[in-house]
Amino acid sequence: MTALSPTKPSLLQSAQIELGRFFQLFAEGVKGLNMPSRLIDSIWHKLYTDPAKYQNFCKEHGGVVVGHSPAKGEGAIHWIHEYEKRFGQLHPVWFMDDQGNLDENAYHEYLTTGEWTRASWDCTPGKHE
16 A cells, blocks of 8 residues: 555545535435545545534535435445546545555556445445434
8 A cells, every 4th residue: 555644735635525526426316325435534524523614515515415324335336437427537535545545456456447346435425414
């Protein structure tokens, strides 16, 4: 794994942009969404602690407030093609842990096949309560 500093502003900014795109997919009704990036999920958790800021972020990136639902799982990421139709290739932050370490094997698989077959997650977007 390659380590990148999660405190690097450009890395955190990229993760926040990707979270906004993820929320847009949710708002557009894309099925099977799960959060495989620990780095992006850490941004999600941080935003969630400030309700006003979180609501504004959600409304700016999809028009609806997105809930954060626990849901452990592993397997293939099935929403990649829906993402690519709207935004192009997945950013490397999707393949990073919360410390900014890149999972080079998963990223290489994605770059060479367009698939991500071995991912894990512990949450999904859902209805905000």
